[in-house]
Amino acid sequence: MCAIWYAGISSVLLLLLSGSVQAQTVEVTGRAVIEISVNQAREDALTDALRQAGLTAGASIRSTQRLSAGQLDQDDMDIRSRARVHNVEVLREGPHDGIYELEIRAAVRPEAMCSTSQQSYRKAIAVAGFGLAQPSQATLGRLHNIEQDLPRVLISELNHSRFVQALDASRISLYEDPRRAPSMETSQQRLTTSVALATRLGAQYVVSGVVRQLGQGNPGKQAEPEPQAGWKSLLGLDRATPEREFVADLFVHDGLSGALLFQRTYQGSGAWTPERNASVGFASPVFWGTPYGKEVGHILEAMVDDIGEVIRCQPFMARIVAARGKRIHIEASGGTGIRPGDKFQVYRTGTFYNLDLEPRTELTDMATEVVIKQVQPQFVVAEMTSDAASLAIQRDDLVIAW
Incomplete structure (x- = not known):
């Protein structure tokens, strides 16, 4: 639930x-x-x-x-x-x-949070576009850009953390029909879409979501007239300020297995003060200046906090993209904080099937470590004490720092 x-x-x-x-x-x-x-x-x-x-x-x-x-x-x-x-x-x-x-x-x-964790690498998160379940509700204020600009706000805030490296995938949608996400997807489909995106961007996690509601909570509700409203209020000519809803789902998937790690629905409402035909746009200065925009801002802050809480104590993982002799290439950027001399454990990835014949990713500790030798902008190079072929280390295996 x-x-x-x-x-x-x-x-x-x-x-x-x-x-x-x-x-x-x-x-x-x-x-x-x-x-x-x-x-x-x-x-x-x-x-x-x-x-x-x-x-x-x-x-x-x-x-x-x-x-x-x-x-x-x-x-x-x-x-x-x-x-x-x-x-x-x-x-x-x-x-x-x-x-x-x-x-x-x-x-x-x-016990303090993450008391046994010694690593402080920035974990890569791909933030995908947010689907709009009811596009017609975005007409008020011209908020159709919310599908890309909401995740971009999250990306900007997440990158302020020293534990997160947020990657912009806001133009990519994981769900064909946002109204049914993620229940419309089978476990295999979720695995395919999130893992494919994570592999493409070199991300450890994938964040996505759906905006469920942008409509007026009670269009017929009349606001109480303000004392300073003047003669228009006395004659009943003043226009009631509509109360607008915001309901959004947030999903965090593991980039390796595609498993859904976190799901939560966020809900709030606030007064929508611009003129009915005004072209405001999501995340514009005018938008943030409305009571409704301030409420949405609080919700996005809660999303950022929850994403950080989910991944903070998780180990740092990165894929091996090539292994030749004692030398391996790892898909991790220089922005993760990896430095020459750092050490990682090597794990082999495999697949097993549960009783429902659904695939599950399994990690096997190879009881060996690698030492980082070079840090490039888009990958790092490490060396092993043994030959990679002797341990059958290959592409898509992992290095992990706990």
């Missing part, structure tokens, strides 16, 4: 409830209602206890609120633990008045 993100005011906070990074011992009690069976309630109570133990050491809190007409009508909060729980010991357990209680003692160690 796709998660719905109502963008308005969003924040991400990291609460460190314990100042020490050393493991600490905690005792907590998990509870669960006995409904299906006692065994199921016990499992749920244990899960609750482990969650409580993890939250004592640290938590990531994402709060999302939406304001409408000055009133708060949506308030969501997502809490995730940033800790490891181990050495769990059950102290007491049993049913009581229809509730199963389970008390545990456990060691909890706070």
